[in-house]
Amino acid sequence: GRPPGSEGRRARDTSEGTRISQDLVGGSLAIDTLPANETRIVEDNHSYYVSRIYGPGDARRRGLWVDMAAANRSQVKIHGILSNTHRQASRIVLSFDFPFYGHLLRQVTIATGGFIFMGDVIHRMLTATQYIAPLMANFNPSYSRNSTVQYLDNGTVFVVQWDKVYLQGKEDMGSFTFQAALHSSGRIVFGYKEIPVPVLQISASQHPVKAGLSDAFMVLNPSPDVPESRRRTIYEYHRVELDTSRISSRSAVEFTPLPTCLQHQSCEMCVTSELTFNCSWCHVLQRCSSGFDRYREEWLSYGCGQPDEKTCEDLAEGGRYSAPPDSSASPQAQDGTSPTASLFIDSLTTEDDTKLNQFAGGEGKSSGAPMPTGTIVGIVVAVLLLAGIILAGIYISGHPTSTAALFFIERRPHRWPAMKFRNRSNHASYAEVEAASQEKEGFVEAEQC
Structure with missing residues (x-):
């Protein structure tokens, strides 16, 4: 209430x-x-x-x-x-x-x-x-x-x-x-x-x-x-x-x-949690998580939170390691019905000291000559596919916080919109005080992201 x-x-x-x-x-x-x-x-x-x-x-x-x-x-x-x-x-x-x-x-x-x-x-x-x-x-x-x-x-x-x-x-x-x-x-x-x-x-x-x-x-x-x-x-x-x-x-x-998934120290407590978060247990990392916290990169690298990992017994018996970084396994982020997933998708920062950058890339070329019907059909399919990709790219560019955008950001970060810090003159930039002594009158510039 x-x-x-x-x-x-x-x-x-x-x-x-x-x-x-x-x-x-x-x-x-x-x-x-x-x-x-x-x-x-x-x-x-x-x-x-x-x-x-x-x-x-x-x-x-x-x-x-x-x-x-x-x-x-x-x-x-x-x-x-x-x-x-x-x-x-x-x-x-x-x-x-x-x-x-x-x-x-x-x-x-x-x-x-x-x-x-x-x-x-x-x-x-x-x-x-x-x-x-x-x-x-x-x-x-x-x-x-x-x-x-x-x-x-x-x-x-x-x-x-x-x-x-x-x-x-x-x-x-x-x-x-x-x-x-x-x-x-x-x-x-x-x-x-x-x-x-x-x-x-x-x-x-x-x-x-x-x-x-x-x-x-x-x-x-x-x-x-x-x-x-x-x-x-x-x-x-x-x-x-x-x-x-x-x-x-x-x-x-x-x-x-409020309680979070990270507080659970065992698989049983994690999977039986009644939190609003969709908690999953990762046997490799021995960690309970919704997949949306500061350990997210490690969580995805080891294929944690996959839907096929259902019971604690299966996890303990399998003890399997998923391939790190380039794993083709689908991460939890794809599940658009997850409340935590939608929470993240709607909260990509687009103000203050951050902005979305475009890293565009695309090429294509075709030649025109008499061709068999099968080849023509193939070309038509390819053109339609290319048009679909272009339309999808336009959609992702215009909706960087959508589920599709998040999916591609995490897999091909160098080609899709990603949030990066940029030094803009009309916004705050901070220098870090030298940590060695609070009384020392020298300052060092903070590392720029």
């Missing part, structure tokens, strides 16, 4: 089939503003998290804010470099394993732009996928001596607070103070202490503006130009975007994680 009146919310779960490019970018959606004194709790049940938004007057909201000033001073650190720079990011090692979309992570990357990057591979375009973003925007902590990026780690919760930070070029809007708390249980809390203007008034022309969660998997594909090199392609398989009209001073958002 959804609370009365919550139908106006715009927190997006890609399993609903909503195109991400329509949210917060095109401005085509109606805005349902919430009065400042409203205390109604808005709850959304996503595939991976349940999110609850608390208004300024709700008692639960007050208990969610972590008071950094009152915390143990030995556990709170002000990041010297991030507090004095713009568009920088720094890796931090946690004291505990944090479960994010079912993956246990020990390292995160704090960015000056109001978000935490959760990926393993650091690239200049951190804002597109794999983030925890209480309020992603073009913040410049170096503007004021009072602006800081600070964090706390007490062994059970990791908190990052962007304290009194200003928007680059829009300093007259006032300072923002907000935080993200990552609990060892997997619970995520966004707390907003000072939001001087409606978030919808913040310009996204120089930097994406959004709040929510995102995760993706990375696939290494051979480069078409340099055979011995490989190209990273990142596919976002899930995103939750919060309704930014509900973000205000003294509000909060709480994300409670």
Whole structure:
């Protein structure tokens, strides 16, 4: 049951089939503003998290804010470099394993732009996928001596607070103070202490503006130009975007994680799981998965999740290895009826720092001369086949998130549309702070994807 009146919310779960490019970018959606004194709790049940938004007057909201000033001073650190720079990011090692979309992570990357990057591979375009973003925007902590990026780690919760930070070029809007708390249980809390203007008034022309969660998997594909090199392609398989009209001073958002296939450690528990995901057990990898997580490339390489693998006894007895990378076995992604498959298909990123690239290829030639009837029929069939291929190519080019497009992307990635990061001048590019010492004043450029 959804609370009365919550139908106006715009927190997006890609399993609903909503195109991400329509949210917060095109401005085509109606805005349902919430009065400042409203205390109604808005709850959304996503595939991976349940999110609850608390208004300024709700008692639960007050208990969610972590008071950094009152915390143990030995556990709170002000990041010297991030507090004095713009568009920088720094890796931090946690004291505990944090479960994010079912993956246990020990390292995160704090960015000056109001978000935490959760990926393993650091690239200049951190804002597109794999983030925890209480309020992603073009913040410049170096503007004021009072602006800081600070964090706390007490062994059970990791908190990052962007304290009194200003928007680059829009300093007259006032300072923002907000935080993200990552609990060892997997619970995520966004707390907003000072939001001087409606978030919808913040310009996204120089930097994406959004709040929510995102995760993706990375696939290494051979480069078409340099055979011995490989190209990273990142596919976002899930995103939750919060309704930014509900973000205000003294509000909060709480994300409670839902069970995933990855938590199951045995075949029996995996195949009998009653989760909404279509969990499958891979005997070779000893892993339970829906096929849509950060291990997807390995999952497909070993032919996991094939429909012919039905019982745990069959898996244990067979103990068979499927041929890695170039296996002709059909992966789970082909099943268009799988809810998780449709979840992924509808969520390929087409905004912010990513775009779809075309790698076209095709050739054909025929000669005209008197030929037997059989040859003519063959040519007609070939022409019709070629026309079908061309029409299919046009369809895939125009519908890069369709089932057919996904099928060919995974098998012939160098010839079909694939998502790749490109450095576009009007979007955020981040450099990574040198990890050796937080106090060192030298920076290194992050590896570009």
